[in-house]
Amino acid sequence: MVKKKEHGLLSPLFQWRDFRLKLFVEAILIGFLSGALVVFFRFMLEKSEEVRDHIYLLLGQQGLPYYVLWFLILVAIGLLLGYIVKLVPMSTGSGIPQVKGILTGQLKMNWLRVILAKFIGGVLAIGAGLSLGREGPSVQLGAAIGQGISRMLGRLRIEEKYLITSGASAGLAAAFNAPLAGVIFALEELHKNFSPAVLMSAMAASLTADFVSQQFFGPRPIFSFQALPVLPTYYFVHLIGLGIVCGVLGFFFNWSLIKALNFYSKLTIMPKIFVPVLPLILGGFLGFYLPEALGGGHKLIDSLAQGNLGLKMLVIFFIAKFFFTMASFGSGVPGGIFLPLLVIGALVGNIYGDIVITLLHIDPYFRDNFIVFAMAAYFSAIVKAPVTGSILITEMTGSFHHLLALITVSMVSYVVCDILNSKPVYELLLDRILANKDPRLSKNxxxxxxxxxxxxxxxxxxxxxxxxxxxxxxxxxxxxxxxxxxxxxxxxxxxxxxxxxxxxxxxxxxxxxxxxxxxxxxxxxx
Incomplete structure (x- = not known):
């Protein structure tokens, strides 16, 4: 009996080509299902944000009773989010650290409960205005689909790891219309090595999920930077300065994020279920005075591309978006940090670009370049995945002409963060989850x-x-x-x-x- 079980465990190694072909076929199925789920998630987020914007527009024309009613609704949403997180602890936060923990065997996940909790919680949290992104939940939703398919087909644990990875890469691909970034993310961030089996299955899932996404949202890139010029090589010296700035600020981002999480965890004056109410109330006030800080921030990046904001306003947006992101993510509700950190990076790039244009007389024609490059640099400093960051921004802007500049600024920011001894944000978050996890999650x-x-x-x-x-x-x-x-x-x-x-x-x-x-x-x- 023992020999038979061991043979079943090792059979993928003895039939490696058949195993990879089976992974490829299963990854296509996972890519299709993950893509469809993430597309539905994106659709619900877009509709909820439209409803939110319409509500704030109407409230501006109403009296005090309607203001009170809206804040009561926000309190109710906060309590519901607190209950969801309490009921399904694996649905908290981004979801990417949880996927990493599952792949290393340190965490366990009930895939169906996570799908329901992450989907509903993500729509409520982001739709209500918290500064969170869709990418983390999308990655975890895809990973849960991968695990669900594995369990329903009765696959071995070694195969399940690949299927979970395939689902995660498909989730990122569908979230941002970025199939290559989904594959590189699986190799660089989730597995941290180049595995042919991971590459083959992740590529199949990502391409399939992107195909599904494009059928619904179209093939256009996420960000609309039209006709972005190629930065001349004699301007590359300014990319070094931008990389240094993004590296230092990326270190500060990671430090602040952990401080925010610790602040909420030590908040004993109220039950944990009430914690999400605090950032939602803050977001309620921001909705009247600075609505651009709400949600993921996609519209804010589009406004930067139009070049209508002055330096003073850019600094205000940067401060508001940064601290509201800390307040939102620190509360532990379902939601990612990919998109908010890209928005903050874009603001940093815009501020940096305006300064060098004014002081060093750089051609204003290249202002948008600094916005785009700073997104990649800031991502690389925080996540410490420069290749993923460069490919992601390349796909999100729809141009491969800037890859050299993207990699240059990303590597500079990565090195700066490395010198500052900053750990990747998802490793920091996973370490924190493991230090505070429920004993039931590690029962083995x-x-x-x-x-x-x-x-x-x-x-x-x-x-x-x-x-x-x-x-x-x-x-x-x-x-x-x-x-x-x-x-x-x-x-x-x-x-x-x-x-x-x-x-x-x-x-x-x-x-x-x-x-x-x-x-x-x-x-x-x-």
Whole structure:
């Protein structure tokens, strides 16, 4: 019986090509379902924001009783959001840290409950005006679809990991009409290695989800920067300054986000279910005086593209959007930070561009370039995923002519944040979730086995060593090595080379610790 179970666990490794083909087909199904769900999510958000804008327009023509009624509605929405988060803790916040935790085996998810809670909570929170984005919920919705398909088809855990990743990349692709960014996000952020199986399944899911999205929203890019000129190379020195500014501000963003979360967690003067009411009340006042700060901020970026805002107004928008994002996300309601941080980055780029145009007499023709480049730089500093940031902004603006400048400014901001010793925001959030998680989420008897897929970097501790000469962590077994298309059955004298993919069987309860130890051994510069 044991041998039969082990054979079932290892069968994907012994039939690797068939396994990848099956993943490809299943990923198309997941891409279609995830795309349809995220499209519906985007549609509901757009309609709810239209209703919200109409409400504020009508309230401006009404008396005090209608103002009171609106704030009572906001309080009711806040209480409902607090109840949703209490009922389904995995629906809180962005959702991307939760997906990362699920892939590493540190968190567990009830896919159907998460879909319902994330969808309803996201529409309520963003629709009511909180400064949150649709991308985090979209990624988690897609990941939940992937897990649901895996469970319904009775797939093994190793296959489920790929299907969850496929759903997550499809969610991002459908949220922003950015299929390439969805794939790179899966490789750079979720798995942090280049896996052919991940690439193949994520690409199939992302392209399918993007196809579904384009059928509904059209093929146009998310942001409307028309005829953006190519920045001359002699202006690239200004990109270094922009990258430094975005790197420092990105560090401050991550620091402020954790401080905001800690503030709400230590707020003991009211029950936790009342916490979402606070940012909603704040948003209610902003709706009358600074409505551009509400929601994700897509319309604010479009207004920057039209160039109608002065420097003083840009600074006001930056301060309002930054602190309202902290207040909104810190409350723990369902909603992401992708879009708000891109909006804040765009404001930083606009302010920087206006300053260098005024002081250094840069041609105003290139002002919009700084807006677009700052979005990528700010994203790279906060998420520490410069390739994803560059590709994402490229797809969202609809032009590949600026890729060199995007990568340049993104890498500068990444290096600055690295010097400041800032961790990626989703790792910070995952660490915080794990430190405060419900014990039920980590309850594990250790009876199940899982397979860890590990990429060996050139120059790592494992590179060039024989298997028998390596001090392996306890509770694990190396069962297969993939070197290109070649499968190697490991023996004591087998030498591991840089670029190899190692497949290691480990008890499910030991997987996070073993994965952490082996990642250090196989990592670059270890």
């Amino acid at each position: 008897e250790g009876k199940n086995k899982v397979i860890i897929e590990l990429a060996t970097c050139i120059g790592s501790t494992l590179d060039g060593k024989r298997i028998k000469d390596i001090l392996w962590p306890p509770h694990c077994l190396l069962v297969s090595i993939k070197r290109g298309e070649q499968e190697i059955i490991p023996k004591g004298d087998t030498k591991i080379l840089g670029g190899d993919y190692l497949f290691i069987v480990v008890s499910e309860d030991q997987a996070p610790d073993v994965n952490q130890l082996l990642t250090k051994l196989a990592g670059e510069g270890s």
